Amino acid sequence: MDDFDFERDTVPAYKRPGFEVNRHGVFYRNFEEIRTRVCDFVEVLAIVSNSSATRWGKLITFVNARNQQKHLVVPMRLLMSTPRRLAVELSSKGLRILSSNRSMSLLHEYLTAENPTKNVVLEYRVSWNTSVFVEPPDDISYLKREAF
Numbered sequence: 001m002d003d004f005d006f007e008r009d010t011v012p013a014y015k016r017p018g019f020e021v022n023r024h025g026v027f028y029r030n031f032e033e034i035r036t037r038v039c040d041f042v043e044v045l046a047i048v049s050n051s052s053a054t055r056w057g058k059l060i061t062f063v064n065a066r067n068q069q070k071h072l073v074v075p076m077r078l079l080m081s082t083p084r085r086l087a088v089e090l091s092s093k094g095l096r097i098l099s100s101n102r103s104m105s106l107l108h109e110y111l112t113a114e115n116p117t118k119n120v121v122l123e124y125r126v127s128w129n130t131s132v133f134v135e136p137p138d139d140i141s142y143l144k145r146e147a148f
Contacts (some may be wrong), residue, residue, distance in 0.1 A: 019110050021119035028106045038106045039097040042090075044114035048073050051121050058111065059120060064094030073122065074111070 020027045021037075026038040042062040049056045056076040063069050072093060078086055085102040087097050097107055 018051075018107075019113075026107065026110055028110075036106065037098060038103050038110065039095060042095060042107075042111075044116050045071075046116050046118035046120045048120045048122055058114070058116075060111070062095050064107070065096060068094075070094060079108075079112050086111070137143060 013131050016032050017028070020029055020035070021041065021043060026042055027035045027036055029035050040062060042060055044058050044060050046059040047056070048059050057069065057073045058076070058079065059073055061069060061071050070093065072090075074086075074090075078089060083104040083137055086108050091097050091108075097103060116126070
């Protein structure tokens with residue numbers, strides 16, 4: 001016999017707490033159907049790793065305040081850090097996030113809980129570019145749409 005799941009077995013799906021994402025933003029809806037705005041629109045497109053599966057992240061997309069669509073690879077170590085650190089990093093890249101601790105925690109929960117089916121393998125190459133030695137990025141990386 002399956003374990004009893006209170007949320008699944010007693011609450012209709014449309015009344016379960018969870019996230020709603022639309023062009024107006026990311027919202028959290030609780031049991032009382034009260035929606036809390038978290039941030040502007042952001043979507044998790046894919047799980048990202050390198051070919052040796054030693055570096056992982058999530059590919060996200062959002063539209064910044066200048067109405068420019070951005071695609072970022074957010075490393076898993078940042079997703080597993082504090083909600084405030086994640087919010088600071090993403091807001092510095094142009095995502096508009098409400099400044100309350102609750103909004104930052106909800107954004108953190110949304111991004112870590114999203115489990116897209118698409119997987120992307122990215123390989124950063126260490127090389128020389130003119131007179132500069134280029135190493136793989138160690139933080140959030142921008143991607144062009146053509147990359148995936």
